[in-house]
Amino acid sequence: MMTKTRWVGKPLKRKEDPRLIQGLAHYVDDLALPGLRYAAIVRSPHAHARILGIRFAAALESPGVVAVLTGEDIRGKLGMVPVAADLPELKVPPHPPLALDKVRYVGEPVAVVVGDSRYRARDAAELVEVDYEPLPAVTNPEKALEKNSPLVHEQFKTNQACLWKLEGGFPDKAFKQAHRIVRQRFTNQRLIPVAMEPRGVVAQYDAGEELLTVWSSTQIPHLLRTQIAAMLGVPEMRVRVIAPEVGGGFGSKLNVYGEEALVAHLAMKLGRPVKWIESRRENFLSTIHGRDQINEVEVAVKRDGTLLALRCRIVADLGAYHQLLTPAIPTLTGLLLLGAYKIPAVKIEYVGVFTNKMATDAYRGAGRPEATFLIERMMDLVAMELKQDPAEIRLKNFPQPKDFPYATPTGVIYDSGDYAAALKKALAQVGYKKLRQEQKRLWKQGRYLGVGLSSYVEICAMGPSSQMPAGGWESATVRIEPTGKVTVLTGSSPHGQGQETSFAQLVAEELGLTPDDVIVIHGDTKAVPYGIGTFGSRATAVGGTAVYLSLQKLKQKLTRMAAHLLGVAPEQVVIGEGELFVKGKPRQAKKFLEVVQAAYVAKTLPPGFEPGLEATSFFEPSNFTFPFGTHVCVVEVERETGDVHIRRYVAVDDCGRVINPLLVDGQVHGGIVQSIGQALFEEAVYDENGQLVTGELMDYAIPRAWDVPRFETSRTVTPSPVNPMGVKGVGEAGTIGATPAVVNAVVDALRPLGIRDIAMPLKRERLWELFQKKRAR
C-alpha cells in the first residue's frame, strides 16, 4: 500500500490533452494512406424481409467504383460475427457481416460499395437495388415470446434466446413470512450510446510482409485482432490492430462488428487500403444499443422495513443477432440486483428474446444501471408503502462496515464499504431535513418539489477471469529506458479516461520521477503485450494494478542495482526523488540515471542480475471491486408543462483510493449526465414495423449543456482489498448511480398526485398527463 503522495492523488493536468486541444490527435478518419479506397454500406430499410435479388451493375459502372460485394460474395469466405458470451442452452444464430437470404433489422448491412472517394462511394451505394419480400416483424419482446409471433430465426422455432435463473437463500419461504409484499413492473428503455466519434475502420494489407493492419475505433484492440483473424481465416500474427485516438466508446466500441472484418477482407481482396467511416445515422441503426429490459419485481418486507427477499423476472430484448456480449449483459443485472442492501434471499429469472431490432450490448454500466434502477426504485416504493423516510429505510438495510467482505445471495462478494457514511454525508450536504420542510410548504402552494436518493453499489474492475468470457486480467510492461525515461505498455485501451496521465502519476510516484518522464503506450497490438481492453471500469483497478506490479519488480531490481553500486544490502536502499540512497544516510546516494545506466551497460552486476530494466506483469484480480455512494437529486416539476428542473445534484462517491481527482470528477460528471439523459430524455423508439423512428440526433435527445445543472461532487474513501493500490474504478459509477436518483426525485415531487411510478424517460408530456388525470378526478 502506498503511503507517499507526491503524484498519486493529485489533480494533474492530462498528458494527452496538448494534442487533443490543438487538433493534432489522430482518430481513424484522420488517417490518409496512399491509394486509399472508401467503402459505403447499403443497409436494409426493412426490419424483416427476404432478399430476392440484388442488382448492382449500375453501381459497379458508377465513376470511381472498384468493387461491389453482397452477402453471396463473402459466403463461406468470411466468418460470422462472434459472440463471446456463454450461457447454458444459449441459441446462437449465424450472424454474417453482409446479410445472407434475409434481413432481420433495419440497418442490417446488405452490400458494400468501394470507390475512390467517399463521395463517389456514397453515390454508387444509392444505385444498388435490392428486391425485398417484406415479412412481418416483431419489436416487442413480450409479444415475441407469444406463440403466434413472427420468428426472427425460424430454425429455433422460438424467439427465446436464453433462460437464466439465479436463486439464493430461501426466497419463497421469505415471501410467505413477509408482512408486506411490494410489487412493481418497470421498463428500462432502450438507449443509444452516441459516442461523439462514430465507428470507423481502415485496413491495409502488405502482401510482401503478409501483414494486415487494421485501424479501428475500438475499446479492445487485442480481442478484435484475435476475432478478425478468425473471421478472415488468417493466423493471428499476420494481423495488427491499432486503436488510434478513439472518440468515446461507452461500451459501443467494446465489440467486434461485421464492418471491421469486411473492410479488412476488402483491403486484402483489392490490394488497396480501404476506409469505412460510419455516418451518424448508421451509428444509430447499427452500432449496439443499451438497456431494453422489462422487469417484474417484488420485495418481501417486515413491518419495520427490514428487507427479507426479492424476486425478479427480467425480459431482455436482445435484438436480432448477438453481438460480442449481448446475452451476458442482463446476467449482470441479476448479480447486482440486491444493490447496497442486506437481503437474505433472491430469485431471478432472465429471459433473453430475439426481436427485429439492433442488438443490445454493453452500454456504460451494462446491466448494472438496470439493477440499481430496480432496487433503488423499490426502496422508495417500500418507504412509500410503509410510510417511512426513504433515507431511513436505506440506512436500516445497509450492511455495516464490519460485515465486509459481504457475500450476497446472488453469489458475489462485496469487497469493502461504508454505505451509511456516504449516505449521511450526502444528506448533510444537501440539507435533507430542510428540503423536506420546504417540500411540504411548496406542495401547499401547488408547487412540486421532489428529493430523490440513490444509494448504489456497483460491480466494477471487470473482473476475475472465471467471470469474464475472454479473461479478466490485464497486462502491463514497464520499461525504464537507458536514458532514465519510462515507457509503459498497457493492455488497457483508454478512449478518454486519461490513463496516459494516471499511469504516469503512478510510475512517477513509485520511481521517484515526474510524470513528464513517462510515456504510456496503448492500443497497438504490435507494441503492447496481449491485453483485454478498457471497459467495465477496469482500466485503473486491473490495468493500473498490472502497471503497479511491474513497477514493484523494477523497484526491486533498481534497489539491488543501487545496493550493489553503494556497497550495502538491498534492504538498506530507498528510492528517493531522482535518486536511490541508503536508509538514514541520504547523502550516500546514487542518481537514478546512474543506476539505470549501470543496469544497461552491465559492466558490473549483482550476482544473478539480468541486464536491462523491463518488467511485464499480468494481473489477475481475485474479485471485482464494489464502488458505492449516494446521489441526491432535487427537482421541481412544472405543473403546467411537465417540465423537470433539476435544482441541485449532490453526489458522494466512493471509488476507493483516487489517483487523480480531476479525472474522477470528470468521470462522475459525465456518467451523471448520461443518467439524466436516460431519466429525462433518451429513448430509442422502434415503431411496430421495426423502423427506428429516433434515427438521428433530430429525434433522439442527448443532454446539452443547458439541460443539466452544476453538480456538487465529493467522496468518501474506502480502499479495496482486491488490489494493492486499493483502487476501485469510477468509469460507470455516475451512470449506475444517478438514473434512479432523478426518477425518485420526480416521483417524490408528484406524491400529492397519488402516483407510485412513472415510466422513463420522464418526458414533459408524460408528467403533464399525470397532472391532467389528477385534475379530472
Next chain:
Amino acid sequence: MKIQGNQTITAPREKVFRVLVDPQAIARLLPGCEELEPAGADTYDVKLKLGIAALSGSYQGTVKLAEQRPPERLRLEVTSRGPWGFADGAGTLELEEKKGKTLVHYAGEVKVGGMIASIGQRLLEGAARLVIGQFFKNLEKEASA
C-alpha cells in the same frame, strides 16, 4: 401511422366511385403520379414524385384496387420504393350518399421505412395530411367535372 377522416365531394356517389376506379383518372388523382401502366388485374405500376417542396423524390411502385364494392366501398393498396426507403399505404374508402353529394370516409395505414422513417418523423403527419388533401382536391376536380 394510422390515418382517417371524412371528406365531402360535390358529386353523386356513382360518379365518384367511377372516377376512383378509372385508371386514367387515378393517374390524375394520385399526387405526384408521373406514369401509370396496367400490370395485371386491377393493379398498376406507377412512377410517383412523392414529397413536398424540396423534399421530394422519385418513387416506383404499384397501385392496386384490392377490393371494389360499387358504389360504396373501395380498398386501395399502394406500394412505393425510392432511394430513401419505402412508403406503403393501404386503406378503405367508404362512400356515403348525402343529398347528391358524397361523403367519403377514409381509413388506412401508412408504413414508411428507411431514411424517411428515421429522419422525417416530425413532418410525417403533416405530409400525410398534405398528400391526402391533394388527393381529395384532385378527386373533387375529376368527379365534379
Next chain:
Amino acid sequence: MIPRGFDYFSPQTLEEALALVAEHGAEAKLLAGGHSLLPMMKLRLAAPGVLIDLGRISDLRAIREEGEQIVIGAMTTHAEIEKSGLLRRRAPLLAEAAAEIGDVQVRNRGTLGGALAHADPAADYPAAVLALDAELTLVSQRGTRTVAAQDFFVDLLTTALEPGEILTEIRFAADGPRTGSAYLKLHQPASGFAIVGVATRVQLDSKGKCEATAVGVTGVAPKAYRATQVERALKGKALNERIIAQAAGKAAAGVEPLSDLHASARYRKAMAEVFTRRALALALERARRRQ
C-alpha cells in the same frame, strides 16, 4: 453525409439571380443560409440539380428603418436580427424569436428569408412574422408583389412563392407607444425546434385598455397561424390575468394540432394555451412599461 452533385451559381446581384431562377426553373433551389436545405441534401432527401446561392447579394442583407417601418433583407442572418440594436429598440419581437432559433452556429448562418421560404411547421420566425402583420416582398422577372404574412404560409413547407420568385425582404411597422411583445417557446429537446412557439404583441390605448393584440402560433399545426379568437376576446378589454387566461384557452381553436413522437396533438393544444397566456402576460407587462 454527402449531397448529390449539382451545378452551382453565385449571382452577385438580384437581377442575375432572377435570371438564373427563370432559366433553371423547378430544377433549381435557392441557397440562403443553407441550414434547412443542406442537411436535407446531405441525407439526400433533397437533391436539386442546380443551386443558386444568394449569399453574395449584399443588397439582401440589411436591417433599416423607412419611416415607421422596419425593413429587413431576406439574407439577413438570425444572429444579425438577434443582435440588432435597431430591432431591440423599435420592434424587439423578431429579435426575440431569432434568439430562440437553433444554436449560435446556426444563427450565424441561417437567414430570415431562407427560414421563411422553407416554412417549417416548427420554425420560430413564422409566429413572429404573423404577429407583426409583416409584408413580404416577392420579386421575379415578371415584377414585384407584396404578400401579407397571413397569405404567405400556405401549408406544410409550402408558401405563396411562385416559380421564378425570390423573397427579397420583409417589412412591418415599428412598435408604437404602449406596445409590448414577447416570444416564448417550448423546445423539442433533441432538435431545438418549437413544440409550441407563441409570438404576441399587445397594444394598449391611452386608458390602458387593450387596443389590439396579435398572437402568432408555430409548432402546433402544419403551418403557423394567427390565434384570431384569442385576439378578438381581448380587444377593448382592461387586461388582467384572468381575462388573458380565458382568452388563451382559444389558442388552438379551429386548428387540428399535429402529433409526433415528441408531443401529441392534445399536449400541443394545451401548451399553445399555456404559452399564449404566458406570452400575452409578458407582452402586457412590457407594454405597460412603455406607457
Next chain:
Amino acid sequence: MAIRIAVKVNGRAQVHDVEPRLLLVHYLRDVLSLTGTHVGCETSLCGACTVLLDGQAVKSCTLLAVQADGADITTIEGLARDGQLHPVQEGFWEEHGLQCGYCTPGMILAGVALLNENPNPSEADIRRAIAGNLCRCTGYQHIVNAIQSAARKLKQKSRKKS
C-alpha cells in the same frame, strides 16, 4: 463542374478547384489535411465541426466550400500562436474540459467565439453558447469551468495591455 475558391485558413492563403458539393469540413480535412475539425453528425446538431468563419462560429458540415470563397477561416490548428496556446485551450487543459477529445476542437472554437463577443459571460451565457456542441463524456461542468477560466485570463491580459 469545378469551381475555384480562394480562402485564408489559419492565416495562410489557399486556392483550390472544388466540386460545388464539397462540404467545407471535407475541404478542410481532405484537401487541406486539417483533420482537427471533426464530423459527428449530418444534421448540424452536434457541433463537432465548428470552425470560425470571419470570426464567427459556424458548423463547417453545413456549409459548402464554395460558400466560403473569400472567407477567413480559423480551425483548431490555427488557434495557438507562436507556440502559445490560446487561453481557451489552456482553460480546457487546466480544468479537464475534455475526455475523448472528439468534440473538443468545436467546443473550444465555440468558447473562443463567445469570449470574443462577450468577455464576461455568466454560467448561463456559457451554457447557452455551447448548446450547439454536444459532448458525451464530460457532463459539461469542466467545459464551463474551462471557459470561465479563459475569460479570467483574457481579462487579465487586456488589463495588462491597457
